Amino acid sequence: xxQLSGFHPKHGIIVAAPYEQFDGNRFYEPTYVxxxxxxxxxxxxxxxxxxxLRFEGRPTAVSIENCDLNVALVKYQLRNGVSxxxxxxxxxxxxxxxxxxxxxxxxxxxxxxxxxxxxxSVNRASYxxxxxxxxxxxxPLENDLQILDNxxxxxxxxxxxxxxxEGSLAIDGVAVGMNLVNETFVGTPVxxxxxxxxxxxxxxxxxxxxxxRLIPDVTIRDRVEVPHSNGLPVLSSxxxxxxxxxEALFIIRRNLEYILGNCTFPVSDTExxxxxxxxxxxxxxxxxx
Numbered sequence: 132x133x134q135l136s137g138f139h140p141k142h143g144i145i146v147a148a149p150y151e152q153f154d155g156n157r158f159y160e161p162t163y164v165x166x167x168x169x170x171x172x173x174x175x176x177x178x179x180x181x182x183x184l185r186f187e188g189r190p191t192a193v194s195i196e197n198c199d200l201n202v203a204l205v206k207y208q209l210r211n212g213v214s215x216x217x218x219x220x221x222x223x224x225x226x227x228x229x230x231x232x233x234x235x236x237x238x239x240x241x242x243x244x245x246x247x248x249x250x251x252s253v254n255r256a257s258y259x260x261x262x263x264x265x266x267x268x269x270x271p272l273e274n275d276l277q278i279l280d281n282x283x284x285x286x287x288x289x290x291x292x293x294x295x296x297e298g299s300l301a302i303d304g305v306a307v308g309m310n311l312v313n314e315t316f317v318g319t320p321v322x323x324x325x326x327x328x329x330x331x332x333x334x335x336x337x338x339x340x341x342x343x344r345l346i347p348d349v350t351i352r353d354r355v356e357v358p359h360s361n362g363l364p365v366l367s368s369x370x371x372x373x374x375x376x377x378e379a380l381f382i383i384r385r386n387l388e389y390i391l392g393n394c395t396f397p398v399s400d401t402e403x404x405x406x407x408x409x410x411x412x413x414x415x416x417x418x419x420x
Contacts, residue, residue, distance in 0.1 A: 132343075133171045133181040136256070137225055139294055139347040142270070144256035147287075147296045147345050149174075149181045149248075151319055153257030155269035167257065182251045183229050184341050186215060187244040197381075200388065212236035213243060226344040233329065234336035241331045247309075247341055249276070252320035253289045253296050274316045276323060279351065282308040286351050287321055295351065298343045300325060 135147040150170055157163045174181065190207035197203050205217040217231045235241035254272050270291040277286045279297075283306045288295040300307040309325045316322065331337050390405070398404045 132183040132219075132227075132229070133174060135227055135296075135343060135345050137345040137347065139255070139292075141293065142255045145253065145292060145294045145345060145347060146256055147182075147251050147253050147343070149250050149252070149320060151252055152254035152269065152272040180248060182248045183343070184217070184231055184339060185246050185248065186231070186233070187246075188213075190215070209243070211241065213241060224344065226342060228340060228342050230338055230340040232336055232338045233331060235331050235333070238333050240333060243329050243331065245327055245329060245339055247300050247325040249285070249287070249298075249311075249323045249325070250320050251287055251296060253287050253292065253294055253345070255292055272318050274319070274321050276311065276314050276316070276321050277351070278309070278311050278313055282311065285309060285311060288349055288351070290349055293349055294345065294347050295349055296343060296345050297351070298341065300342075301340045302329065303337055304340075 133149065136144055137146075139145045153167055154163070173179075186209060188209040190209065193205070193207040195203060195205050201221045203219045205219065207215055209215060213233060213235045215231055215233055217229065220228045220230075222228070231245075233243055252272065252274055255269055257269075270289070273289055273291055275288040275290065277288060278284075279286060284297065284299045286295050286297045300309060307325070307327070311323055311325065314321075314323070329337055329339065394406050395403050396406070
């Protein structure tokens, strides 16, 4: 994953990304600004992974399907005919679930190495104001990795921002202990990961699930379980796009979703305002990408 974003009552939009926060002293340097805006595309072009789950080996036969406004399927093959189906979903709380089902095609037990990459920075969206008033200062960047519940949960806290990211890992629905230590990273993303090996019996499959939630608060509360069905969040169906999706229709649909999700807000019980631009930009929006 290359970015999660969410609402913050003071800062507008906050993000979790695998690279450092925008340098607030360089708003007026076009070369730096353009290079920063291209970060995600450069990562894709160079084959640099983001954060979250990944497995050893180079994926082949990759396909991506947008099943709904909040669910996507990524399918690919690994070595020796091992197939991986990753379901990426967002529930009503804003929690993101990355669940991978691994299925070998061999008649023997297969072992696959996994990594949960926690190279994450929690910070404010890079632009806070695009008006004649000038940029709103960006809070200092501090990513404090905290290990919770005896290693079964973690948090990345930015106290200056007033926000944190919480996460956990499970295999076949059983929580995995993460061998991590508390550490604070100033001015950079967290440096850390969790790795292990999954053994899969012949003609069987196993699942590994990572969950992430970006929270606009520094208070870390007790774990709150979200009801799940078959390992995935229970979601009301919001599919309304009935036509088969071409490339052109995909672009139209994503722009419509973008406008409804980012550029409209209620001003009364019966009226909705449409704004022409953001108050805050996460620098990964569709005008650039």
